[in-house]
Amino acid sequence: MYDNLKNHQHYTVILYTPDKDIDQHAIDVLSRHFDHILVTSDKQQLLTVVSQSPAVVVFMSFEHFADALQFYYTHLEPMQRTPPTFKVAYLIARKDEADAYHAFAIDAIDDYVVVRPLYEVHRPILVATTLMRQLGMVAASKQAKKAHFQQLHLSAKVEQQMLEGLRHKKALKEAFTHSINELQAHIMDQSQHLGDDGEQVDVKEVKALLSRLCSNELRPMLLHLQQQALDLLEQCLHNSSQQSGGTVDTSKATNESVQPCVKDAQVNNVLLVDHDEVSLQLSARCLAHYQCQVVEVLNGREALKLLQQHAFDLIVLDINLDDSDGINIAYQIQHNQGTNQQTPLILMVKQLCSVTKQRAKDAGFEVLLEKPLTMKSLDSALTQLQRRLALKE
Numbered sequence: 001m002y003d004n005l006k007n008h009q010h011y012t013v014i015l016y017t018p019d020k021d022i023d024q025h026a027i028d029v030l031s032r033h034f035d036h037i038l039v040t041s042d043k044q045q046l047l048t049v050v051s052q053s054p055a056v057v058v059f060m061s062f063e064h065f066a067d068a069l070q071f072y073y074t075h076l077e078p079m080q081r082t083p084p085t086f087k088v089a090y091l092i093a094r095k096d097e098a099d100a101y102h103a104f105a106i107d108a109i110d111d112y113v114v115v116r117p118l119y120e121v122h123r124p125i126l127v128a129t130t131l132m133r134q135l136g137m138v139a140a141s142k143q144a145k146k147a148h149f150q151q152l153h154l155s156a157k158v159e160q161q162m163l164e165g166l167r168h169k170k171a172l173k174e175a176f177t178h179s180i181n182e183l184q185a186h187i188m189d190q191s192q193h194l195g196d197d198g199e200q201v202d203v204k205e206v207k208a209l210l211s212r213l214c215s216n217e218l219r220p221m222l223l224h225l226q227q228q229a230l231d232l233l234e235q236c237l238h239n240s241s242q243q244s245g246g247t248v249d250t251s252k253a254t255n256e257s258v259q260p261c262v263k264d265a266q267v268n269n270v271l272l273v274d275h276d277e278v279s280l281q282l283s284a285r286c287l288a289h290y291q292c293q294v295v296e297v298l299n300g301r302e303a304l305k306l307l308q309q310h311a312f313d314l315i316v317l318d319i320n321l322d323d324s325d326g327i328n329i330a331y332q333i334q335h336n337q338g339t340n341q342q343t344p345l346i347l348m349v350k351q352l353c354s355v356t357k358q359r360a361k362d363a364g365f366e367v368l369l370e371k372p373l374t375m376k377s378l379d380s381a382l383t384q385l386q387r388r389l390a391l392k393e
Contacts, residue, residue: 010036011268012035012237013037013058014039014049015039016058016060019041020039020181030128034125052252056086059088060081060084060089066099068090072088084134087111089127089128091112093115093116097114104146110131130196268292268294269295269311270295270312270314271312271327272284272295272296280298286373286375286378298322299322300329314343315345316346317329318362319350333364344366
């Protein structure tokens with residue numbers, strides 16, 4: 001399955017140049033080393049291939065470096081996704097090296113190669129390989145590694161150490177490939193069960209699957225696995241007859257009777273904070289069913305910045321954040337004399353415990369929800385908060 005995914009990536013390298021004769025040396029170097037390279041003088045073809053590629057390295061050659069920058073920020077940069085699906089290196093003349101370096105230093109460009117003239121023959125290969133690794137791509141080379149290895153002229157001891165290291169790297173790659181195949185097979189199996197009458201989907205198992213798809217482990221060619229897992233979980237969350245809703249703790253919520261219907265609750269603008277991109281997307285999907293605008297944030301610093309600038313009807317915080325935690329963020333909200341001081345708070349946790357409940361209660365949280373959110377648990381939480389939401393409005 002993984003090999004099929006990789007084969008869909010038709011081009012691994014694209015080289016755009018309006019004058020192939022001028023850049024022929026760089027073209028020859030890259031073409032000798034990499035499989036699936038496209039050399040084109042057609043800007044529209046460049047844009048089309050980039051838009052359709054799950055991951056690709058682009059080399060761009062313009063007469064003037066400034067023209068290349070303008071083309072990138074006008075046409076290519078708006079196509080970029082998260083995580084990135086392409087990286088761009090600029091083929092430049094010696095006279096433009098100072099400008100290219102300054103652009104690289106401020107992260108305005110990914111990399112550059114001086115090719116007119118091409119002093120370092122293998123420099124384009126090194127740049128392409130580095131950018132491929134940043135994208136999570138496998139640098140497919142036409143040249144056998146054994147031939148390169150023999151040219152190193154190493155001592156027997158060093159050669160043995162390197163061979164052991166290479167075998168270890170190969171084993172890690174094979175294990176990664178196996179895990180990806182296993183994940184995809186599991187998603188397909190769960191999807192089939194979801195459509196069978198009388199079959200129940202093991203939601204705990206699917207949750208475990210989702211946790212394995214951590215955002216920092218994803219690769220562009222595997223993004224569709226993430227999407228499949230999210231789609232599958234969303235179906236599970238809407239099928240309340242086939243799964244149990246997430247645990248809800250409303251120990252601080254009002255005891256007054258509230259009708260179990262949230263359609264009248266004024267939830268127009270929600271701030272959602274979670275460090276895990278997959279969990280963030282899944283929670284946002286649940287909230288979107290209430291026709292509210294969901295502002296998604298990955299860390300506490302950005303959340304506090306937004307809270308100072310905008311008023312929200314509801315704040316949903318994960319307890320674990322990369323730069324803080326949801327409870328500390330809540331304390332700062334409560335002690336700031338801002339528009340969100342009275343905004344209802346929901347805390348998301350992986351597992352409820354008495355210590356967390358008490359800390360959350362002290363920080364002003366009225367509802368605790370187990371992750372991932374479900375429509376059932378979220379509906380129950382909003383029902384509990386309905387009076388508070390109406391009063392804030």
